[in-house]
Amino acid sequence: MARAVSTRRKIGFTVAAWVVALLIFFPILYTIITSFKSETEAIAGFSLVPSGTLESYAEVQAQSNYFKFFLNSVVIAVGSTILALLIAIPAAWSMAFSPTKRTKDILMWMLSTKMMPAVAVLVPIYLIFRDANLLDTRIGLTVMLMLINLPIVVWMLYTYFREIPGEILEAARMDGATLWGEIVHVLTPMAVPGIASTMLLNIILAWNEAFWTIRLTTTNAAPLTAFIASFSSPQGLFWAKLSAASTLAIAPILIMGWFSQRQLVRGLTFGAVK
């Protein structure tokens, strides 16, 4: 009896949750569907069944050299993340394993740099980039995104490293492990999952960053954010083409995001919610 009621409840919740989830997902779903339509189909009224043509994808690549923007996104997102990791790992490491009474202040100060609104430094950054010939270069943008995400990277790594028990280190030392042995055989295996999660989240953040990537590039180093934003002044109807370009721009990151959603909470709340 009670079992039947709870199954009915479960079915009720299932239906409600699926309806809400599909509504929220709908704009993405509809974009993917429209990307497989022809332009005339796309504006012919509401339809969830595309003809399955790939002409929009072919046209996006042919007309706008889509692959170049995609490559810029990859280089900038991955490059800035690796650069940030190289700088942040030693810092987070020392803060987690040999904390001083100032460690907390330094962490809080790093977080505070993240609070600075981007527009407040738009003018000086723009002028510095102009004078250093960094405007519209991959290097310039990579350094920029590295700086923006560095506080988050340090923070995430710190929260992961702090969970590695210190006793293990002591045990290794007792057994006569050298510092190098300690790092290679004991700490690295335990730190790798945290580093991987941090890397994943930061590639996502860098990939989607849409202020500096749009303002500091024009053509050569422009990533997908700038490419898509250039669609905002339409010449005629282009729904299917826009959908194809959008699908290509979000697909890789959407898939990465699905895998990293559990780490997301920790990374974006600076460990305040676990």
Place this chain on the structure above:
Amino acid sequence: MATRQTSSLARLMMAPSVILLFIWMIVPLAMTLWFSFQNYNLLNPANVSFAGLFNYKFFYTDPAFFQSIWNTLVLVVGVLLITVVGGIALALLLDQPMFGQGIVRILVISPFFVMPPVAALVWKNMIMHPGYGVFADIAKFFGAQPVDWFAQYPLFSIIIIVAWQWLPFATLILLTALQSLDGEQKEAAEMDGAGFVSRFIYLTIPHISRAITVVILIQTIFLLGVYAEILVTTNGGPGYASTNLPFLIYRTALLGYDVGGASAGGIIAVILANIVAFFLMRAVGKNLDK
């Protein structure tokens, strides 16, 4: 027991991060502050002079300034209301037993991974377009006149788009907080005959109140800087109807070439963000002590 050697090693390991972030924070901000007191136009770069408080006065007396501050606040508060209330409701729903919970979670979290220009353009063209959008199709189906969202309700339309992007974030964090609620406590309350409403008010809300605070603070930081969504939809218009402070500064700086004026606006933006940051740091700092 850190020896002197290891503590100097620790300092060395921290140095690159600290020095980089220090330069990144101080140099541009000092430049902005300096420019904000100068007459400096990029169209006339040879003619730079001390302006005193003129740029601030210029910004202050510009009617667009107050409208943009107001729009910034409406945008932040509007999105917060939708995402926090919606996020709590969604988190409660997703916390229930159901079939395919993993897939539902993935569908709900997805908008967060969509880059802002894509989100804004998809909504602008495929959902809210007065001729070909899904909303227009629905209106036509019911025989109603389609709404020209971005012309008639520009700021509201942007709030909808931004709320769609941030609802997953709020939901995910509130759901994580909900799931750490002790199941036994819930059952005990249920046994005692506490209804859904009283359980929600006396058990759930106090338990997730910290997570709600964190959601509000972090979202506020990001929402104060909304830019791409406005750029690709209304471009701040009609008039200044959907111009927020970041967008006004961008207009002043890169469209008006007015370095001094934009810098004064930037300093005002810093002050606004600092008020929020103060509270966020306190919330995060408390957690560090544990």
